[in-house]
Amino acid sequence: MRADARQNRQRLLDATAELVLEAGGEPTSDAIAERAGLGIGTLYRHFPDRQSLLHAVARHVLERTIADGEAIIATTTTSDEAVRRYMHAAIDHGIGVVNMIHPLLDDADWPDLRARAEAVLTTLIERNRYDRLLREDLSVGDIVFATIRFGRPLAIGLSPAEDREIARRQLDRYLDGLLAATPYREHTAP
Amino acid sequence: MRADARQNRQRLLDATAELVLEAGGEPTSDAIAERAGLGIGTLYRHFPDRQSLLHAVARHVLERTIADGEAIIATTTTSDEAVRRYMHAAIDHGIGVVNMIHPLLDDADWPDLRARAEAVLTTLIERNRYDRLLREDLSVGDIVFATIRFGRPLAIGLSPAEDREIARRQLDRYLDGLLAATPYREHTAP
């Protein structure tokens, strides 16, 4: 594979991720090619169709997020820090694109990644069973849904950088609220 | 105006809000009519075009949310409870549709509503200056962005009811993290 071809392939992946996070939806083939500074023909020489490209981007993000999660588990001892680092890593890698491209939760795709992702998440939860630094009712679903919520772009015309800044700040508050020591009280109906 | 016409108009508004929250985007005219159990012709007799209908739905949601906010301010004394009730009211009224229909924050539309909304928000913040039940760096922007974040549908194939259930739970954790008494610590780079 020629060097320029490899570089262009990467440009297509990056441009796609950017556009998805900026516009909060699936970009058109033309938009991706333009953002990458390439012709449409080049896009279709690297990927058989638009969906393949989108899938590749989503997979790439997922892979890096899971790899980070595995590393975090191996090096971080306290459950609260591990959860915090994992969720920040997901946002930094642009986990939002996975949700925008595969809005349904039926990830029958990626059976391999799914197993690894489940391992990471259950480890995070089980670790909290011992040190109990976070609320004890914290579940895998809580982490998944929160990761989706904070990873999704707000789609109000912000740049990906501004958007991420807001997301990180909000995520930290959410994690504060997850601490077992938080003066939480059961809220009844308003 | 004939009674059935008025009822059908309301059905169109309700169906639109439902679809926006379910699919996380602007529904087609056909989809709206079908969901409302009406013909497309009826839609266009009540609204000159699709955008007018969408605008009307967004305005309706905003109006009810702001009215609730004004009532909450008049009856709730503590700042943390007032903020909590306001944000839950926004979610319950489906504030997410406003963001899906007007993704950009330049609400040059609704100058009237904007003034009232600003009054509600600044009052909430100013009240916290006195009782300091929430973090003192809490800003109007924090409330706005959080309302958008938690009001937006997750768009992963959940029903609006399930979606709202998750949003409410997550919002309560976020609000817990906003309490001044939370054992928050400054997070440094990972």
Added chain:
DNA sequence: TGCTAAACGGAGCGCTACACTCCGTTTATG
């Protein structure tokens, strides 16, 4: 420095899906 296979660009084609119209039919209301 030339040669060639590999890679690129983008005009244009075909098609889908969507907004909106139009008119014959139905229905509320006095």
Added chain:
DNA sequence: CATAAACGGAGTGTAGCGCTCCGTTTAGCA
């Protein structure tokens, strides 16, 4: 029962989008 008001939905025009095709450019090698 009369009639104006309201409805239904097939159909039309179109805009935008995915993808192809082929003439042009370029990387890499001897």
